[in-house]
Amino acid sequence: MKEEEKQIYQDYINQITPVHNFWLQLCNAFVCGGIICVIGQLIINIAVSLGQDMDTAGTICSIILILTSALLTGFNLYPSIVKWGGAGVLVPITGFANSVAAPAVENQVQGQVFGIGATIFTIAGPVILYGILSSWVLGLIYWFTLL
Numbered sequence: 556m557k558e559e560e561k562q563i564y565q566d567y568i569n570q571i572t573p574v575h576n577f578w579l580q581l582c583n584a585f586v587c588g589g590i591i592c593v594i595g596q597l598i599i600n601i602a603v604s605l606g607q608d609m610d611t612a613g614t615i616c617s618i619i620l621i622l623t624s625a626l627l628t629g630f631n632l633y634p635s636i637v638k639w640g641g642a643g644v645l646v647p648i649t650g651f652a653n654s655v656a657a658p659a660v661e662n663q664v665q666g667q668v669f670g671i672g673a674t675i676f677t678i679a680g681p682v683i684l685y686g687i688l689s690s691w692v693l694g695l696i697y698w699f700t701l702l
């Protein structure tokens with residue numbers, strides 16, 4: 556009886572487990588990431604044509620992409636884009652903005668302090684922490700090698 560139960564359970568698992576096409580996901584991620592890059596380049600080109608230097612244009616581009624991502628997250632459109640585009644949407648700066656905005660949107664009903672304030676960096680916080688820590692350690696190593 557045990558073998559039959561195991562087989563029934565395995566059939567059930569196979570039935571409910573989603574099947575993904577790796578190559579289709581790869582193409583979708585490439586297209587979405589490419590679209591984000593094209594939009595970013597358009598923003599930079601427009602900013603430069605309006606008289607901004609490249610550094611300022613890059614800053615403007617980052618601000619617009621972050622704001623757009625946060626707005627799409629707030630209007631609950633970003634999850635649909637992520638479902639189709641996968642890593643192509645999550646890896647650029649737009650994904651980082653989503654990882655900060657999503658917990659705040661989900662927990663806003665708990666209030667400003669205990670909802671938004673307490674949960675806003677639950678996903679992005681470790682990335683920020685370890686990014687700063689590793690850059691600090693690498694900076695020290697670099698500094699000591701110059702002495």
